[in-house]
Amino acid sequence: MKVVESGGFSHAARQPGMSQSAVSKLISRLETRLGARLFNRSTRSLVLTAEGCAFYERAVTVLSDIDEAERQVGRGEQPIGRIRLNTSASYATHILEPLLPAFCSQYPEIMLDIVLTDALIDLLAERTDVVVRAGPLKDSSLIARKLGETPMLIVASPDYLQQVGEPASVIDFDQHKRIGFGYPRQIEGWRFISDGEPVHANPAIGVQASDGEAIRRLTLKGLGLARLAAFTVRDDIAAGRLKVVLEDHYAEDSEAFHAVYTGQGGPLPARVRALLNFLAEHGTVK
Incomplete structure (x- = not known):
């Protein structure tokens, strides 16, 4: 794509800091792997073949899709998306429900999916982001933020x-x-x-x-x-x-109450951090 858009190997080589010969070798390797010529080359011109045109147009679409996917994930820096919260009916009734209007007003692009149960669950199997439970934390693969006692x-x-x-x-x-x-x-x-x-x-x-x-x-x-x-x-x-x-x-x-979540798999999404911070500030028990 860089070669097509810049009009030649030498121009395409400048931005990534590569040599013209290195770019030429990469194009040759690509053509060998595809089993098709992408460019008709001469000493004065570089022209796309029909196969090259088709490949370029498809590549533009594919990389555009990748950019969009990265933007969607990058929106994780903003509190947006669905949170599955599993909590006890007691905590939901007496602590969480009075707070929901303020949370939803502060984070209008977060959709809360609240499941009520006192029983222990497998966060990964249940596709759950946060669990609020009473008692000590036993599973070392989980992380807890205390919500009071x-x-x-x-x-x-x-x-x-x-x-x-x-x-x-x-x-x-x-x-x-x-x-x-x-x-x-x-x-x-x-x-x-x-x-x-x-x-x-x-x-x-x-x-x-x-x-x-x-x-x-x-x-x-x-x-x-x-x-x-x-x-x-x-x-x-x-x-x-x-x-x-x-x-x-x-x-x-x-009994101490904790907001429990998985601690593996990279940084927490902003939507989950927003909920955890909100509960730690407003959702404590006494």
Whole structure:
């Protein structure tokens, strides 16, 4: 293309800093590989053959397509495109949803695809950009940005406590039912301090659900005790819809939230960086 557009080998050689003979050899190698002559050469002129014209026109199209592809990828420097975000229903309901108008206004060319689940997922298999989860990070191939830490509270509805009785000690949990998660958790049961000693309480499960927000709603319905993140139930406690039990007996019990993403495969796209930065600034839990 450079030879055609500059009108000769010598002119084509100047821009890349090559010799005229080097350019001529490259054209000869190309013609040999293609099995066709691209130029008719003379001491005074260089004229494209029919095959050369066809090859040049196709090459222009191909390189134009490559340039366009690079521009599309280069737009990754701007926050644009689709982000698949997988998060818990609790985080989505109490933290993310109130923030979405501001995020969408700030980044109008980002399309968020939000999937709600508390279960662990494979980011690559699920084609997911960012996952928000509670608990420690185990997979060393992933990177996490901390989104704060929240106390965990044991709560129940006033109706439930009136019916079954409010526990006065850890031993009283034997008379109660808990609302649990429908999948294995890193920490099963509840941790308390009784007479200065750590105690592990594990009330029988009466009902279980697949996510924390469903467990909160079931707790509001009076179906049992539940261990829930403080940021999800503060409004319910303030309004009297839920009550904290045995708060004076809690051991240190909190969970950190992280935005998790893959750390392999080069720099993060700007759209993903924009979301991570936004969550780190506005989407923290307490």
